[in-house]
Amino acid sequence: MDPDARKWLDHLAAAKGASPHTLRAYGADLRSLAQHLGRRRPDRRLRDATRRELRSWLASLGSPGSRPAPASLARRVATLRGFYAWLVVEGQLAQSPAARIRPPRVPRRVPRILEVPEAAGVVENPPQQGVLALRNRALLELVYSAGLRVGELVALDRGDVDADERLVRVRLGKGGKDRIVPFGPPAAAALDALLRNLPPVGLDDTPALFRNHRGGRLGARSARRIVKEAGRQAGVDGVHPHALRHACATHMLSGGADLRAIQEQLGHESLATTERYTHVDPAHLLRVYRGAHPRARERSPESED
Secondary structure (H helix, E strand, O other): OOHHHHHHHHHHHHHOOOOHHHHHHHHHHHHHHHHHHHOOOOOOOHHHOOHHHHHHHHHHOOOOOOOOOHHHHHHHHHHHHHHHHHHHHOOOOOOOOOOOOOOOOOOOOOOOOOOHHHHHHHHOOOOOOHHHHHHHHHHHHHHHHHOOOHHHHHOOEHHHEEOOOOEEEEOOOOOOOOEEEEOOHHHHHHHHHHHHOOOOHHHOOOOEOOEOOOOOEOOHHHHHHHHHHHHHHOOOOOOOHHHHHHHHHHHHHHOOOOHHHHHHHHOOOOHHHHHHHOOOOHHHHHHHHHHHOOOOOOOOHHHHO
16 A cells, blocks of 8 residues: 555544544545556556546546446545645645545435334344344344444443443544443343343453354444344334434434434534434424414414404
């Protein structure tokens, strides 16, 4: 990999707390760009690229006759802008060749939000039997009740959970920040059952809360599979951990929580990000409107005289 690219990725990991997924995506983009530049000049470095060459690389992406999805293209533009802006800050470039490259407009997709009975059906139908069912039930309840990201979920150690106080400490969440968030009684009961079935702390050197069948830490891919299988058993297709996280935010909002509280719960730096996760159902909006707007209340006959 280009040495400048490696230094930038190390900087993102150390100073910005970038996730492994983000680092892999940015690294793949810069390797692809380096290969594109090398086809013309093998000794061409990333820092030497011109705006025309960056545009040429963007235009070359995708299969023949089609362009990448707007979201993928926007991510690659973000890679370019971030990398070359960092080179400018580091004094390696006078100006960024990517500064005037604009990302495409990404259509905003409103995801399907699980209704409360659907979410309950998913978390109450853990796949598998025995101890694995206890693990899966606790995992499902916690991701929905606390609104955790799947990476945060599988990174939990048993000491991060206080089932009595109904609190979970999320260590090094997105952006490298810790936070403590609450969860509800069903999740507390499921976690208590799981913890009572784990080996005693003194006899167990594995701190992971959620474990695979070999006793090691459960992976994110396995967690996604568990959620998907639980959804299938509940008759709800296409469920994934992020859908339960969305449902957590939406159902909190429908129940009266304000956006700031939901922002803290989900661990968002920006309130604008939280707004994308929350969708008020029409019935709740109608109830709020009728109770709050002065022209929404029915007028009595006496008031018309």
